Amino acid sequence: MANGFFTDTTLCIGCKACEVACKQWNELPSDGLAFTGMSYDNTLRLSGTTWRHVAFVEDREVGTTIVNRWSMMSDVCKHCTHAGCMEACPTGAIIRNEFGDVYIQPDVCNGCGYCVPSCPFGVVDLIEPFKPSAAKAAEYNTATLDRERLSEGALQSHGGIAGKCTLCYDRQRLGFTPACAKACPTESIQFGNVDDLKARARKRVERLRERGVDAQLYGVDETTSVGDLNAFFLLTQPPEHYNLPARPVLPSTHQPAGYAAAALAAAALAVAGLAIFRGR
Amino acid sequence: MLAHPPSPDDAFTGAAGRRDNEPGPSYFEQPLLKRPHWGWNVITYLFLGGIMGGTGLITMLAGRSSIPADRRLSRTAKFASLALAAINPPLLISHLGRPERFLNMLRIVKFKSPMSLGVWGLVLYSGAAGGNVLYELAEMRVAPRWLRIFAPPVLEPLQALLGAFTAGYTGVLISATAIPLWAKGKRHIPALSVCSGLAGACALNTILAIVSGNDEPVERLERLEAVAALAELTLLADFRRHAGALGKPMFEGKRGRRLRDFTAIGGIAIPLLLNVMGAVLPMPKSLRNARSVAASALTLLGGYVLRETFIEAGKTSAGDPHAAFRQPE
Ligand code: SF4
Numbered sequence: 001m002a003n004g005f006f007t008d009t010t011l012c013i014g015c016k017a018c019e020v021a022c023k024q025w026n027e028l029p030s031d032g033l034a035f036t037g038m039s040y041d042n043t044l045r046l047s048g049t050t051w052r053h054v055a056f057v058e059d060r061e062v063g064t065t066i067v068n069r070w071s072m073m074s075d076v077c078k079h080c081t082h083a084g085c086m087e088a089c090p091t092g093a094i095i096r097n098e099f100g101d102v103y104i105q106p107d108v109c110n111g112c113g114y115c116v117p118s119c120p121f122g123v124v125d126l127i128e129p130f131k132p133s134a135a136k137a138a139e140y141n142t143a144t145l146d147r148e149r150l151s152e153g154a155l156q157s158h159g160g161i162a163g164k165c166t167l168c169y170d171r172q173r174l175g176f177t178p179a180c181a182k183a184c185p186t187e188s189i190q191f192g193n194v195d196d197l198k199a200r201a202r203k204r205v206e207r208l209r210e211r212g213v214d215a216q217l218y219g220v221d222e223t224t225s226v227g228d229l230n231a232f233f234l235l236t237q238p239p240e241h242y243n244l245p246a247r248p249v250l251p252s253t254h255q256p257a258g259y260a261a262a263a264l265a266a267a268a269l270a271v272a273g274l275a276i277f278r279g280r
Numbered sequence: 281m282l283a284h285p286p287s288p289d290d291a292f293t294g295a296a297g298r299r300d301n302e303p304g305p306s307y308f309e310q311p312l313l314k315r316p317h318w319g320w321n322v323i324t325y326l327f328l329g330g331i332m333g334g335t336g337l338i339t340m341l342a343g344r345s346s347i348p349a350d351r352r353l354s355r356t357a358k359f360a361s362l363a364l365a366a367i368n369p370p371l372l373i374s375h376l377g378r379p380e381r382f383l384n385m386l387r388i389v390k391f392k393s394p395m396s397l398g399v400w401g402l403v404l405y406s407g408a409a410g411g412n413v414l415y416e417l418a419e420m421r422v423a424p425r426w427l428r429i430f431a432p433p434v435l436e437p438l439q440a441l442l443g444a445f446t447a448g449y450t451g452v453l454i455s456a457t458a459i460p461l462w463a464k465g466k467r468h469i470p471a472l473s474v475c476s477g478l479a480g481a482c483a484l485n486t487i488l489a490i491v492s493g494n495d496e497p498v499e500r501l502e503r504l505e506a507v508a509a510l511a512e513l514t515l516l517a518d519f520r521r522h523a524g525a526l527g528k529p530m531f532e533g534k535r536g537r538r539l540r541d542f543t544a545i546g547g548i549a550i551p552l553l554l555n556v557m558g559a560v561l562p563m564p565k566s567l568r569n570a571r572s573v574a575a576s577a578l579t580l581l582g583g584y585v586l587r588e589t590f591i592e593a594g595k596t597s598a599g600d601p602h603a604a605f606r607q608p609e
């Protein structure tokens with residue numbers, strides 16, 4: 001049975017503890033700091049080295065009515081039932097691990113980049129290759145010498161590979177809760193068995209609706225080709241507000257039509273060629 | 281560093297505080313999808329891989345013909361296939377984030393992944409082309425005679441089949457993604473890759489035939505090229521219609537003009553015109569050959585620009601959240 005996340009946006013206070021905890025545990029470098037002016041979101045997106053991203057949806061409807069809503073959502077890899085990244089990966093680096101999660105084996109990935117456009121949620125990205133300075137490398141090596149798990153880490157391979165949320169594969173193996181869920185002070189991020197989480201989420205939606213909140217689940221009972229998401233969300237606004245596609249499409253569903261079209265074109269041209277080269 | 285610096289207008293208006301001309305809600309107009317990382321080396325591979333595949337078809341067509349000049353053409357095509365098969369792996373390896381792990385591609389065969397199938401297609405194609413070249417070397421008495429076990433009646437059709445696959449799979453590879461423009465072209469892009477690959481192969485082999493002093497089959501190559509190029513032009517026009525607003529990054533603006541000038545006009549229409557001229561107008565042989573070489577060079581340039589447009593327009597398409605929210609089924 002799969003383990004996953006239930007991220008309840010109505011509980012999120014935008015403290016970014018999950019972002020920080022993820023960076024800390026996974027030793028992910030900073031992506032740079034810049035003031036964006038987009039509410040309190042200076043992170044903007046998930047990346048190869050940012051595996052939790054708190055979106056700030058700060059609405060100010062200028063018109064007859066001024067509605068002041070502010071919601072936050074901690075975005076993450078969805079660990080899809082049918083994962084585009086995993087299907088595309090030519091090396092088999094991306095696997096579904098024993099916890100039912102989509103995991104990139106950092107020692108297998110060769111950085112071909114095919115998973116990047118194959119994720120319908122724009123989650124996974126390549127980590128820039130980098131060479132630490134000699135001093136940094138030494139410092140880094142002494143700091144991590146005794147920690148076995150790090151031989152798999154993105155940093156050890158000095159980039160050049162794809163990166164995304166591992167659902168704290170290493171912590172799960174130790175019996176720990178993933179870093180983000182552990183750090184979340186409001187339980188906006190809940191970790192556990194996906195079926196249990198779904199049952200809990202459905203109850204939560206019911207209760208919110210009774211209170212007049214327009215709550216809906218994203219990634220549960222989906223009819224899309226991607227299927228249900230092992231990391232699913234409770235939203236109060238349309239998915240696009242949080243930069244989520246309303247109906248994601250599994251890219252591999254385009255393949256049969258593509259191969260058929262290519263075969264048809266090749267067959268037609270071959271017939272023409274046979275007529276031209278033996279037509280006498 | 282931020283790849284998309286915000287404009288002052290975006291500040292504090294939030295997702296719902298949008299202006300009237302915006303096509304729907306979004307998250308501060310931030311891109312949903314990540315841009316593909318592929319650059320010149322992948323573009324060149326798509327281009328040369330298509331030509332390599334098309335050359336495989338020519339190997340069979342000319343090789344199975346009863347005309348001696350065609351068989352000489354087939355021999356040239358076999359050597360060209362092997363040369364192209366040797367150029368492609370370095371291009372593919374150089375685009376990897378970890379080039380030293382290239383061989384990880386060969387640790388599995390994955391039918392769901394066009395990239396995995398494509399690498400295996402490339403390996404098998406190289407094998408077929410190698411076998412065909414060994415046969416020719418034996419025929420030329422450069423290699424031992426027993427190497428003629430690589431019988432052309434078997435290996436030439438095999439190379440043609442694998443060639444069709446290597447020319448077409450690249451189109452499937454890019455259209456089986458979430459990039460709206462590419463996904464919208466799930467039929468057009470693979471078919472275009474095959475047609476453009478064969479047109480480019482005809483062009484390359486025309487040049488090689490003329491250079492090697494075997495210009496008798498050029499007329500047939502040009503007729504085949506005309507068929508492929510006409511199909512390519514038709515598909516391009518139909519893709520433009522089919523893609524609608526999603527086709528904007530490919531067919532409009534600077535990139536659209538480049539595609540029109542170098543591919544539609546320079547790479548298809550003008551070579552077609554030159555080919556028709558060569559067929560109907562009497563002209564001395566040297567002029568006829570010069571015309572063929574010029575038409576072929578233009579066709580090749582057009583083929584490269586087509587691949588470049590696919591990749592670069594795909595990057596633009598990835599940056600448009602509204603296109604990405606409505607993912608083509
Ligand atoms: S959200 Fe994207 S990266 Fe995560 S499992 Fe799904 S396809 Fe893969």
Ligand code: SF4
Pocket residue numbers: 088089090091092093094104108109110111112113114115116161162
């Ligand atoms: S970049 Fe790595 S994980 Fe992504 S598809 Fe290529 S080999 Fe697989």
